[in-house]
Amino acid sequence: EAGxxxxxxxxxxxxxxxxxxxxxxxxxxxTLYWYQQILGQGPKLLIQFQNNGVVDDxxxxxxRFSAERLKGVDSTLKIQPAKLEDSAVxxxxxxxxxxSNYGYTFGSGTRLTVV
Amino acid sequence: xxxxxxxxxxxxxxxxxxxxMNCSYKTSINNLQWYRQNSGRGLVHLILIRSNEREKHSxxxxxxxxTSKKSSSLLITASRAADTAxxxxxxxxRGGFKTIFGAGTxxxxxx
Numbered sequence: 001e002a003g004x005x006x007x008x009x010x011x012x013x014x015x016x017x018x019x020x021x022x023x024x025x026x027x028x029x030x031t032l033y034w035y036q037q038i039l040g041q042g043p044k045l046l047i048q049f050q051n052n053g054v055v056d057d058x059x060x061x062x063x064r065f066s067a068e069r070l071k072g073v074d075s076t077l078k079i080q081p082a083k084l085e086d087s088a089v090x091x092x093x094x095x096x097x098x099x100s101n102y103g104y105t106f107g108s109g110t111r112l113t114v115v
Numbered sequence: 116x117x118x119x120x121x122x123x124x125x126x127x128x129x130x131x132x133x134x135x136m137n138c139s140y141k142t143s144i145n146n147l148q149w150y151r152q153n154s155g156r157g158l159v160h161l162i163l164i165r166s167n168e169r170e171k172h173s174x175x176x177x178x179x180x181x182t183s184k185k186s187s188s189l190l191i192t193a194s195r196a197a198d199t200a201x202x203x204x205x206x207x208x209r210g211g212f213k214t215i216f217g218a219g220t221x222x223x224x225x226x
Contacts (some may be wrong), residue, residue, distance in 0.1 A: 042216035103148050103160030
């Protein structure tokens, strides 16, 4: 089966610019997650979708980050305006249900550098 | 603070030796998962152990879970240079479906 697809692979932007990341989960996976991983740290959950509804966005900086999952399939994560501390790898993952009985499948991530 | 914390932060061993990594967490969980991350790549799911399980095996991996101590360990037997990676534990919080990752253990296996 195809994995979780993410694009772009890399992105370099200046602070105060905007950027968007795209994720296409595994076909049929109802739950989609966006994680932020800063260098040397573990992934931090930003937002979790169940189909096209938000389950948890408690750690999403809503003044600058937004995410949507139209039609319950692919998803976009946007940052506007970007700050230097947003430099990180943004990982998308999906699972077959809200309870991850089989673990998550991660994409390769988008490495964002804000200069 | 993070839900899960791995110990040690870094581990260097010789090929053929066993590697043990530990994870401690704070709140009740539905399950605990271990992931591997090679440098610059996404995370790969290794094994999931449910809260009512105590031990699980998968190939050269052995995971134990002690819910009374809120801790888990990952043992990699007969390690290989290809096992060099960061290993993360992730806990799915009971009462919700939120999964929180620890900071990881960096394993280096010398050939």
